[in-house]
Structures are given as C-alpha cells and as structure tokens.
Amino acid sequence: MASNHKLVCARAARRQFGGAFQQAVRDYRGAKLSALTLAKGLEERLPDGLSYLPLAFLYDEEVAQLSWEGSVARANAEARARQTNFRVMARTRPLQPQELEDKLYESISSERGNNAIVVHDGRVHRDGRTIYAVHSRFCLDAVFHERADNQEVFEEAVQPLLNASLEGGRATVVFFGQTGTGKTYTARGALDLMSERVFQKTDNVEMCCYEMAGTRGGREAFFDLLAGEEKRQVKCLTGEDGNVHVRGAQTIVCTSRTELCNAMDKAFLWRSSECTERNEASSRSHCILEFKFPGPDGESSGLFRVVDLAGSERNFETQMHSRSMAERGGLINYSLLMLKECARVMHNKQKDLEGPEMHVPFRSSRLTHLLRSSFTDDSHMTTVVATLSPSPTDVEHSLNTLQHVGMMRSARAWEKWSAAFQEAPEAPVTASAGFDAVQGRGRALHSKLQDARKGQLNLHAFQMKTAVGGSIMKKYEAQSAKTETFIDARWHRELNVKVQDDLWVLRDADAEATQILSSWKAEQWAASKVHDLSRWSAETLQAFLRTLDLPGEVRIPSTMTGAQLRRLGRRGLAALCSDAETAEALALALAGESQAGKAAAAAHRSTNIRMTALGNHKVHAAIEPFEPEIEPEAVDASTHAHAQHEPALATAAA
Structure with missing residues (x-):
C-alpha cells in the first residue's frame, strides 16, 4: 500500500496539473465518441479491424483501444440480462458546487452500453519529468452516470428485489461507498419510491430499523433506532431456519405511505453521525431497515432489507479523529472488508463446484453474520450499489471502492479471458481481442513493483514451488536467524494475484490504459516561448505588428x-519608424513582450520545479508559492502588451 505522503502528493498533482489530466479525460471521451461514429458508419463496410485504424491514428494507441473495446466490442454489454441473485452496480454523483468553484474536473466516465466505470488516475512519475494518466475500467452489472436520478436507480436496482419480496421471497439491497458520495441520499430516494409502490400491492407493512455501531472495548452491537433516544440494544440470532433474526427491536405496522415515511424519518433522525474531515455529518454506523410483507395466510412471509453502510475512510483522512472515533472507523472498515471477502469466496465456491469445499467466513463480522443468507441461500436476491465521487481528489477512494465491489461480482472480464487463454494459449492477441488480455498495472508505467529490480525480487519465497507455501530460515547475521512463513501466490487463485516476470501484480481492473501526456509538455514549452522575440519568424513578427495601434508607419522588411529586429536596438528601430512617437510606442510594445516572455519562462520553471518535487514525493515543496524573479522594467507596458497581443501571437506561432 502506498504511504500517506505519496497519496497526498498524488492529490496535489491532480490539483497542480488539472488542465493536463482534464485533457487526458477529454482524449478518452473523444476517442469513445469517435469509436461509436466510426463503428456505426464503417464497421459493416470494411473488413474486421480496419475501421479501428483511424482511431489509433488520431489518439494514443492504448486510449484508442480502451475506448474501442468499451464502445464497440462491449464484452460486458449483457451484464444487465444475466440471471444472478447477487448483482453489483455503481452510481456516480455530480460534482458539488464547491468542487466546481475549485475548478475540479470529472475523473470518472460511465460506459452505460458496456455497464462499466472508467476511472482516470492522473499521476506524476518518479522521474519528476513525466505526467501520465491511467484509465482503469471496472465491469459491473449496471452503472448510473451523474445525471441519473433516483427513479432510474430504483427501477434497476431495487424494484426487482421489492417484487420478489412481495411475492414471499427474501431480498437485500446494500449501499456501499466512500463518505460523502451520496449513499444515504440514494438510500432515502429508494425508500421514498418504495413507500409509494409497496402499498399498491399490499395493505400493511411491518417495519423495524436498527443500527450496528461500535461500543466501548472495540466491539460492535445492534441498537434499535425506533426506540428514540434510548437506543435499546437488540440481538441478532440465528433461527432454526438458518436465517438471522432480530430480537428485541420495536416493530411498527404501517398501513399508509405517510405512516411508513414518518417511521423512516424517525429512525434516520436517531442514527449515529459525527463530524469528520470528509463530511460535517458523516454516518458512523451501519443502518438496517427491515420490511416484512403479509403472506396469503396473514403471516409475514416476504422480507425486504435495506442496508445503508457507513462510509469508508482512508487512514490519511482520519488524522483529527479521537481514539473512540478511530476505533469505530476501524470496525467499520473491517466489516466492509469482510463483506467483500464473503462475496468473493461465495463466487469462487460457485465457480469451482468440483474443487475442495470452501467455507464463506460470514461469522468474521457481525455485519456479514446478519447478511448470512445473502451468501449461503441461493434464492436470496442481493444487490450492492456502490456510490462514487467524480472529484480527482477522491480517485484513490473510487479505485478502492470499485476494487472491492469488483471482487463481489460473480464474473469478470479477465477471468473470461484467462479461461479462453488456457484453452488456446497459442492464439495471438490482436487489437480486436481487446484489453481483456491485459491484466493489472505491471505491464506499463504504473507497475506497483517498478521501483524494484528483478534481482531484488529474487527472494526465497519466489524460489519455492510448493502447493501451499512453507517456512524458510533467513540468516542476516552469524549469531541470529529469522524464520518467516509465507504463501506462494502463484498457487492460490483466491489471492487474486498474477505473477508475470517475477512480479506480483494485484488484478486491479478489468482493463487499463496508460497515457503519457507528452503533448501537454510540448504545449507548456511552446507557451513559454510565445513571447520570446528571438524565436519569432518573419510571419510571426508581421502578425505582431498588425495587432499594434501605432500613431505612425513602421517600415520593417517582410x-x-x-x-x-532584436539586434537593431532603439536607434535602429527609430530608423524604421516614420517619427519618434511611433518608435517609442514600438519600443514599449517590444519591451512588454520581453517582460511577458520572462514571466512565461518563470512560470514554466515553476511548473518543472513542482513536477520534480511531486515526483520525489515532496509535497510541501510542490505547494509552496513560487515567486519568479522579474525585473521591474516596463511593467505597465508588459501588462498592456501581454493582454493585447497574446492571442494573435499564439495563433501565429501555431
């Protein structure tokens, strides 16, 4: 895991060079739009693969291929139609007013036709001179972009589960994600729509609401939210039917939508929340609402459960937390981790029916114990809705959330490719084969282990080839020895790790593309030379003279x-002008350009200094204000000339 200062540097880089990373996002989206246009008009007329060539010529090769696979091939397009009882979805919130005021860009793109989310991760390389972006695609069962409303989320994620519960089944919808991404907003919107629909098919609903929160001593307990300020503790016990039931919680029977909405408002009013570094009122507990519907015999038969999880927070965002807040945060993160682990083991168990029996560790957390039937009962329908922030400062959160929910999904693109590769390993990987053939970040600039040489990776653990692992004695000194136990990831598929060229690479995304922003560097260098008189061509000089409003005539050869012109000096300039007033105005204009050139060069040096500092993980040096040394000569003239002539000079230089 990257250390805190590296993550802080990554955030600072996205703020310092937001224009560059925003251009990378536009490149991806432009390539995606071009891919749709080219495929629609040329795919049926040209042989396979030829319609892709113009796209690769216009854009970066990896970005073009990633956009092509997400727009044309769309290997995950049938995800919505898959019949599975455990589905994973994602919803992206729009940028907030404060984020728009800070001029932040959107770091997430939605591929609705491919049911995938693409995260644009902007970074500064460790060499201090390279800026690059990693576009990571995560394939899910359904995605909702920032303009999707609660109605669309309800119909896709909640309505099928509600219908199954009304018919006597059991269903659970879980809202998962980072603090401040709209989990509670989405949950409340779904509950409001549910309260409207449910009374169209039934006359009464039994409701209970409780939360799972940390207590003293580092433990978790359940508390009844309908009990008001008392918050009586309740118990979750396993019944004879194998399901977990709540005992001691107050149950309210609602016969109208108004009663149901009032009961839910009361429950959310008493939910535990605290002011954190991420949110003024962050939920610090998992809130569970259970609705039971009457069956044909008058007894409760169907169960519909809504789980609004507490927001996850990274360690570097909890520096101001008290000890009790840190303990509760640790419990929250652990329960979220076990939720992912139980779903992952469940899917691996379903895929490998002939292998050894795998136990789903639902007893590892009280949250997963409560959701036991979601992992052990094939008839229990479950949907996980992950909420995401498009802010570039939350890229690490978005990647972490998508990696977790991606492991909850029953099938992933890289697994399909792995199976196909095992059947025909000699088949070549072509452009049309897509990025399913590229796993992890170990193949390109963004490798997690790129700082280590191959010789440094020649450890004892890599020399062992046992099916389980083992232990080995390492002697660091003649008088001391140390025994280490290890697990060889090459022999354990459940670790979700790929070993290639002695590099252990976690499978982060279903597809990735690394884009080095060399064009942005070239543009920055060109912008620093726009006002450099010594680099002007004859055409640029003539274009500059045409923008001047001089009192007389200037006779400069074409x-x-x-x-x-710079070598002429003031006397030579006067000889080319019709009068002294014109010569003075021309000299002031040239002095202004010279001053503007010094300012542009100083700004370019400042950019390079900040880039080098961020590459070396020196965030304080990168964010300190840089004051360029500019001579006070002709300040007024430089301001006037820079504002008046910069557009024309940039056009002429281009």
Whole structure:
C-alpha cells in the first residue's frame, strides 16, 4: 500500500496539473465518441479491424483501444440480462458546487452500453519529468452516470428485489461507498419510491430499523433506532431456519405511505453521525431497515432489507479523529472488508463446484453474520450499489471502492479471458481481442513493483514451488536467524494475484490504459516561448505588428525575423519608424513582450520545479508559492502588451 505522503502528493498533482489530466479525460471521451461514429458508419463496410485504424491514428494507441473495446466490442454489454441473485452496480454523483468553484474536473466516465466505470488516475512519475494518466475500467452489472436520478436507480436496482419480496421471497439491497458520495441520499430516494409502490400491492407493512455501531472495548452491537433516544440494544440470532433474526427491536405496522415515511424519518433522525474531515455529518454506523410483507395466510412471509453502510475512510483522512472515533472507523472498515471477502469466496465456491469445499467466513463480522443468507441461500436476491465521487481528489477512494465491489461480482472480464487463454494459449492477441488480455498495472508505467529490480525480487519465497507455501530460515547475521512463513501466490487463485516476470501484480481492473501526456509538455514549452522575440519568424513578427495601434508607419522588411529586429536596438528601430512617437510606442510594445516572455519562462520553471518535487514525493515543496524573479522594467507596458497581443501571437506561432 502506498504511504500517506505519496497519496497526498498524488492529490496535489491532480490539483497542480488539472488542465493536463482534464485533457487526458477529454482524449478518452473523444476517442469513445469517435469509436461509436466510426463503428456505426464503417464497421459493416470494411473488413474486421480496419475501421479501428483511424482511431489509433488520431489518439494514443492504448486510449484508442480502451475506448474501442468499451464502445464497440462491449464484452460486458449483457451484464444487465444475466440471471444472478447477487448483482453489483455503481452510481456516480455530480460534482458539488464547491468542487466546481475549485475548478475540479470529472475523473470518472460511465460506459452505460458496456455497464462499466472508467476511472482516470492522473499521476506524476518518479522521474519528476513525466505526467501520465491511467484509465482503469471496472465491469459491473449496471452503472448510473451523474445525471441519473433516483427513479432510474430504483427501477434497476431495487424494484426487482421489492417484487420478489412481495411475492414471499427474501431480498437485500446494500449501499456501499466512500463518505460523502451520496449513499444515504440514494438510500432515502429508494425508500421514498418504495413507500409509494409497496402499498399498491399490499395493505400493511411491518417495519423495524436498527443500527450496528461500535461500543466501548472495540466491539460492535445492534441498537434499535425506533426506540428514540434510548437506543435499546437488540440481538441478532440465528433461527432454526438458518436465517438471522432480530430480537428485541420495536416493530411498527404501517398501513399508509405517510405512516411508513414518518417511521423512516424517525429512525434516520436517531442514527449515529459525527463530524469528520470528509463530511460535517458523516454516518458512523451501519443502518438496517427491515420490511416484512403479509403472506396469503396473514403471516409475514416476504422480507425486504435495506442496508445503508457507513462510509469508508482512508487512514490519511482520519488524522483529527479521537481514539473512540478511530476505533469505530476501524470496525467499520473491517466489516466492509469482510463483506467483500464473503462475496468473493461465495463466487469462487460457485465457480469451482468440483474443487475442495470452501467455507464463506460470514461469522468474521457481525455485519456479514446478519447478511448470512445473502451468501449461503441461493434464492436470496442481493444487490450492492456502490456510490462514487467524480472529484480527482477522491480517485484513490473510487479505485478502492470499485476494487472491492469488483471482487463481489460473480464474473469478470479477465477471468473470461484467462479461461479462453488456457484453452488456446497459442492464439495471438490482436487489437480486436481487446484489453481483456491485459491484466493489472505491471505491464506499463504504473507497475506497483517498478521501483524494484528483478534481482531484488529474487527472494526465497519466489524460489519455492510448493502447493501451499512453507517456512524458510533467513540468516542476516552469524549469531541470529529469522524464520518467516509465507504463501506462494502463484498457487492460490483466491489471492487474486498474477505473477508475470517475477512480479506480483494485484488484478486491479478489468482493463487499463496508460497515457503519457507528452503533448501537454510540448504545449507548456511552446507557451513559454510565445513571447520570446528571438524565436519569432518573419510571419510571426508581421502578425505582431498588425495587432499594434501605432500613431505612425513602421517600415520593417517582410523577411526580417524577430532575432534580427532584436539586434537593431532603439536607434535602429527609430530608423524604421516614420517619427519618434511611433518608435517609442514600438519600443514599449517590444519591451512588454520581453517582460511577458520572462514571466512565461518563470512560470514554466515553476511548473518543472513542482513536477520534480511531486515526483520525489515532496509535497510541501510542490505547494509552496513560487515567486519568479522579474525585473521591474516596463511593467505597465508588459501588462498592456501581454493582454493585447497574446492571442494573435499564439495563433501565429501555431
């Protein structure tokens, strides 16, 4: 795991060079739009693969291929139609007013036709001179973009589960994600729509609501939210039917939508929340609402459960937390981790029916114990809705959330490719094969282990080839020895790790593309030279003269360059002007350009200094204000000339 200062540097890089990373996002989206246009008009007329060539010529090769696979091939397009009782979805919230005021860009793109989310991770390389972006695609069962409303989320994620519960089944919808991404907002919107629909099919609903929160001593307990300020503790016990039941919680029978909404408002009013570094009122407990519907015999038969999880927070965002807040945060993160682990083991168990019996560790957390039937009962329908923030400062959170829910999904693109590769390993990987053939970040600039040489990776653990692992004695000194126990990841598929060229790479995404922003560097260098008179061509000089409003006439030859004009001096300029007033105005304009050139060069040096500092993980040096040394000569003239002539000079230089 990257250390805190590296994550802080990554955030600072996205703020410092937001324009560059925003251009990378536009490149991906432009390539996606071009792929749709080219495929629609040329895919049926041209042979396979030829319609992709113009796209690869216009954009970065990896970005073009990633966009093509997400827009045209769309290997995950049938995810919505898959019949599975455990589905994973994601919803992206829009940028908040404060984020728009800070001029932040959207770091997440939605591929609705492919049911995938693409995260644009902008970074500064460790060499201090390279800026690059990693576009990571995560394939899910359904996605909702930032303009989707609660109605769309309800119909896709909640309505099928509600219908199954009304018919006597059991269903659970879980809202998962980072603090401040709209989990509670989405949950409340779904509950409001549910309260409207449910009374169209039934006359009464039994409701109970409780929360799972940390207590003193580092333990978790359940508390009844309908009990008001008392918050009586309740118990979750396993019944004879194998399901977990709540005992001691108050149950309210609602016969109208108004009663049901009032009961839910009361429950959310007493939910535990605290002011954190991420949110002024962050939920610090898992809130569970259970609705029971009457069956044909008058007794409760169907169960519909809504789980609004507490928001996850990273360690570097909990520096101001008290000890009790840190303990509760640790319990929250552990329960979220075990939720992912139980879903992952469940899917591995379903895929490998002939293998050894795998136990789902639902007793590892009280949350997973409560949701036991979601992992052990094939008839229990479950949907996980992950909420995401599009802010570039939350990229690490978005990646972490998508990695967790991606492991909860029953099938992933890289697993399909792995099975196909095992059947035909000699088949070549072509452009049309897509990025399913590229796993993890070990193949490109963003490798997690790129700082280590192969010789440093030649450890004892890599020399062992046992099916389980083992232990080995390491002697660091003649008088001491140390025994270490290890597990060889090459022999354990459940670790979700791939070993290639002695590199252990976690399978982060279903597809990735690394884009080095060399064009942005070239543009920055060109912008620093726009006002450099010695680099002006004859055409640029003539374009500059046409923008001036001089009192007299200037007779400068059409073949004279900026370097030649600079060597003339004030006396030579006066000889080319019709009068002294015109010569003085021209001299002031040239002095202003010279001053603007010094300011642009100083800004370019500042950018390079900040980039180098971020590459070396020196965030304080990167965010300190850089004051360029500019001579006070002709300050007023430089301000006027820079504002008046910069557009024309940039056009002429281009």
